[in-house]
Amino acid sequence: MTRLEDPYDDSMRPFKLLEFPERSHGGRLGKLELPHRHAIETPHYLAITSRGAVPHLSQDNMRRHSNIKATYLGLEDFVENAPRRTPPLFQQPVKNGESPLKKFTTLPRDTVAVLAPRRMPPVNPPNLNRKSEQAPNRSIIISTSVGFQILDVDEFINDAQKLSPDLVIGLSDNVVGEAPGKRRAEKMVDRTAAWTRKLLQSIATPGDPGSSTASYALAPILPLSVAAQSQYLAQLEDEMDNRLCGFALYDTACLPDLPERLYSGVRLSLDEVSTPHKVLDEVAMGVDLFVFPLVGAATDAGLALDFAFPAVQAPIDGPSEQSSERQPLAIDLWTKDHATDLGPLRKGCSCFACGTHHRAYVHHLLDAKEMLAWVLLQIHNHHIIDAFFSGIRESISRDSFEHDVENFNKIYESEMPEKTGQGPRVRGYQMRSEEPGEKKKNPSRYNTLDDIRQKIADAPSEPDATMKATSLENQGLVVTRESKTSIGDELDK
Amino acid sequence: MVPTPKSPSALKFDLVARCSVTKARASILRLPHGPVQLPIWMPVATQASLKGLTPEQLEQTGCRLCLNNTYHLGLKPGQAVLDAVGGAHKLQSWRHNILTDSGGFQMVSLLKLAQVTEEGVRFLSPHDGSPMLLTPEHSISLQNSIGSDIIMQLDDVIATTSPDLSRIEEATHRSVRWLDRCIAAHKTPETQNLFCIIQGGLDLGLRRQCCKAMVERDTPGIAIGGLSGGEAKDAYCKVVDTCTELLPEKKPRYVMGVGFPEDLLVSVALGADMFDCVWPTRTARFGNAITSSGTLNLRHKSYAEDFSPVDLDCNCICCRSEADGGLGVSRAYIHHVAAKETVGAHLLTMHNIHYLLSLMNEVREAILEDRYPQFLKDYFRRMHAGNREKYPVWAVDALKGVGVNLLEQ
Ligand SMILES: [Zn+2]
Ligand SMILES: [Zn+2]
Numbered sequence: 001m002t003r004l005e006d007p008y009d010d011s012m013r014p015f016k017l018l019e020f021p022e023r024s025h026g027g028r029l030g031k032l033e034l035p036h037r038h039a040i041e042t043p044h045y046l047a048i049t050s051r052g053a054v055p056h057l058s059q060d061n062m063r064r065h066s067n068i069k070a071t072y073l074g075l076e077d078f079v080e081n082a083p084r085r086t087p088p089l090f091q092q093p094v095k096n097g098e099s100p101l102k103k104f105t106t107l108p109r110d111t112v113a114v115l116a117p118r119r120m121p122p123v124n125p126p127n128l129n130r131k132s133e134q135a136p137n138r139s140i141i142i143s144t145s146v147g148f149q150i151l152d153v154d155e156f157i158n159d160a161q162k163l164s165p166d167l168v169i170g171l172s173d174n175v176v177g178e179a180p181g182k183r184r185a186e187k188m189v190d191r192t193a194a195w196t197r198k199l200l201q202s203i204a205t206p207g208d209p210g211s212s213t214a215s216y217a218l219a220p221i222l223p224l225s226v227a228a229q230s231q232y233l234a235q236l237e238d239e240m241d242n243r244l245c246g247f248a249l250y251d252t253a254c255l256p257d258l259p260e261r262l263y264s265g266v267r268l269s270l271d272e273v274s275t276p277h278k279v280l281d282e283v284a285m286g287v288d289l290f291v292f293p294l295v296g297a298a299t300d301a302g303l304a305l306d307f308a309f310p311a312v313q314a315p316i317d318g319p320s321e322q323s324s325e326r327q328p329l330a331i332d333l334w335t336k337d338h339a340t341d342l343g344p345l346r347k348g349c350s351c352f353a354c355g356t357h358h359r360a361y362v363h364h365l366l367d368a369k370e371m372l373a374w375v376l377l378q379i380h381n382h383h384i385i386d387a388f389f390s391g392i393r394e395s396i397s398r399d400s401f402e403h404d405v406e407n408f409n410k411i412y413e414s415e416m417p418e419k420t421g422q423g424p425r426v427r428g429y430q431m432r433s434e435e436p437g438e439k440k441k442n443p444s445r446y447n448t449l450d451d452i453r454q455k456i457a458d459a460p461s462e463p464d465a466t467m468k469a470t471s472l473e474n475q476g477l478v479v480t481r482e483s484k485t486s487i488g489d490e491l492d493k
Numbered sequence: 494m495v496p497t498p499k500s501p502s503a504l505k506f507d508l509v510a511r512c513s514v515t516k517a518r519a520s521i522l523r524l525p526h527g528p529v530q531l532p533i534w535m536p537v538a539t540q541a542s543l544k545g546l547t548p549e550q551l552e553q554t555g556c557r558l559c560l561n562n563t564y565h566l567g568l569k570p571g572q573a574v575l576d577a578v579g580g581a582h583k584l585q586s587w588r589h590n591i592l593t594d595s596g597g598f599q600m601v602s603l604l605k606l607a608q609v610t611e612e613g614v615r616f617l618s619p620h621d622g623s624p625m626l627l628t629p630e631h632s633i634s635l636q637n638s639i640g641s642d643i644i645m646q647l648d649d650v651i652a653t654t655s656p657d658l659s660r661i662e663e664a665t666h667r668s669v670r671w672l673d674r675c676i677a678a679h680k681t682p683e684t685q686n687l688f689c690i691i692q693g694g695l696d697l698g699l700r701r702q703c704c705k706a707m708v709e710r711d712t713p714g715i716a717i718g719g720l721s722g723g724e725a726k727d728a729y730c731k732v733v734d735t736c737t738e739l740l741p742e743k744k745p746r747y748v749m750g751v752g753f754p755e756d757l758l759v760s761v762a763l764g765a766d767m768f769d770c771v772w773p774t775r776t777a778r779f780g781n782a783i784t785s786s787g788t789l790n791l792r793h794k795s796y797a798e799d800f801s802p803v804d805l806d807c808n809c810i811c812c813r814s815e816a817d818g819g820l821g822v823s824r825a826y827i828h829h830v831a832a833k834e835t836v837g838a839h840l841l842t843m844h845n846i847h848y849l850l851s852l853m854n855e856v857r858e859a860i861l862e863d864r865y866p867q868f869l870k871d872y873f874r875r876m877h878a879g880n881r882e883k884y885p886v887w888a889v890d891a892l893k894g895v896g897v898n899l900l901e902q
Binding site for chain 1: 540541542543544545546547548549550565569570574577578583584585586797798800810811815820821822823825826828829830833834835836838839840843
């Protein structure tokens, strides 16, 4: 592949495109190199965290059994009761140059941490009416584990400066649900433009004299047409100095029309792509970084991802099988046919879960509602997605991306398989929407379990001399026939 | 005189050291999946999985012998799957030892409608409510399918607090009869070790009778059962003390359902070698950390800004600093995730298991170096911050009975 000069190359920017200028369809290769961090070759993904951890992956498992080099963190996971009370995260003692965010969450120092105001996917406020005490010109509503709260733009910038993530996604004024009207859209653009200017003026970047903490900024691009936010984009063109590292796009539709001057910034897609096909589409449009709930959603659904890029036609097992049939993107481990299957989740997979365990075990764990099911699936699914992205990069550098995508679309089904089993317990701050009429996310039997949990939590934490283990059972943990499906979960002995 | 034929056994028990003051012992129990050092506490992986830990993580806490519950594995994945897969070791890819209970305890404690007859335990299926029966033969057959290294006889369990002495007496004698049925039904004594379970409630006379009858059956190991039912601790200690007096020296002694640090320490002094309890792992899910200064509920707001490790002296992956190859997790971070993200439970579970396993290692070291009495004194002092008035009376009394006065320096 030919490597051309970036006419706007700014040696201070940590992101370099390996190929320039634009080739219309075929994806682009780049490299995000931050001091003392893993170099991230793009296209790449960010692993989503919840309260600082990749769900189900204890930090030792993440280090040992995943290849995760970059993570996405939402500030709203850490700022309960702010600004009334300083969140504990901000009191984390650190040595010079350490990020309190990484230290607190025990994220390895060389992992790239991307801080955004909100979780992924964010939980939207119950209604779109803004809280009366909110000043809409300078704040947004966030969701914390103790409820919805207001996040002021100055507070956010201040927090980001203190936490020193590697990249920070600026605050944006997004409207959720239906498309905003013209007046509302203008407000969105004005506010986001002002907030981004403020962020870029305030934030220290690595190398700035006298600053011990530093981050690079990603400017949010609103889910509006390029025309609707043209003034804001013009402002960003002026700010394409070393402080602006790239863009976080809420909608990738506007990508082809972005001003040329913005081309060399790294592009992070916040589109909640739900299939690998859509990832490939966005790669073709020139997206460099992805953060999508696809992996976690598959894990929670009991699905083991089962695809590779470039796609390889699976060997046909029996003569009856039609070669024209498309392969599913994932295997549903809930189904009984895995009960005695000692094979790996995916044939030939080299992940820890496939190398050490088998389908029969994962099926049993799901059936028994054991947390380990989701741990093993999460390890496998991250491995698959990691390999998927390295396949994408190789394909682009071989100049065979378009062909490989065509082939991928031919071989695999276009949607993920339907989920059949029950996922892990969902908590309020993780729930997607509170629209009226929405089905309850957890079946009601959990409510009784919660009561039981509460009873135990309220029990004296220091067992006294007369309190034996089984007396916990006397505090409400008696299994009746109604709760028969979760005996193991609630009661061990 | 013709020697009585020795019962088949798949273990070797090497007694390594005895405390010169108390009845504490240090030994090596050689099981089909490797040796384990006694005294030992065993964590409980109920359904072939321990609270979200991978078997690899469990191994890294130092665990070499864990429990699976027969009742749960009998329901899920079920005997047919266990047979097809080749047992519980293969199911969970665990290369160390497994002990299974008989399933009887779960029946009686979990299912209100369980009813015990000479035949076995009658209960209603938790799947469809149909009447079912667990016999000694069933229990052994299931444990044979599980393939655990140590299997337990089905016993007739009743609460030690039951006022009905005749029922306790009946249960004791029935447990001996069921032991004979278990021995007869046991198909693989050369690879799986059947332990008997001494019953007899709190009646020391009955316990003695039961010890005598069961010791005659010559099983590879012996358990003291029926004790974690909320009886007074001094009564518990008397039963353990009485039984260990009558048990052969060259066999492992397992007290079922014990897991609080103080209980473990006293029981070891009374001559017991093996213990299991779900409390340390269950309590982790509710944010409780076992430490040398007691159990801390890290969900309490006082830990929200406590950036010290869960236990300063602990060497587990969670507490060890990053510089020492650990994660350097703080109490504040556990507080942040406790009961909100399952990783919080995973981290604390690893800590609690590691804490108890290493406590038992220290106990063993102290016995080997014949300084167990001093170890007991130091531990109680630390646990109660030097305040002797807080020492539990039952522990002081029980230890006095084996020659250790906790209240003197
Ligand atoms: Zn795999
Ligand atoms: Zn620890």
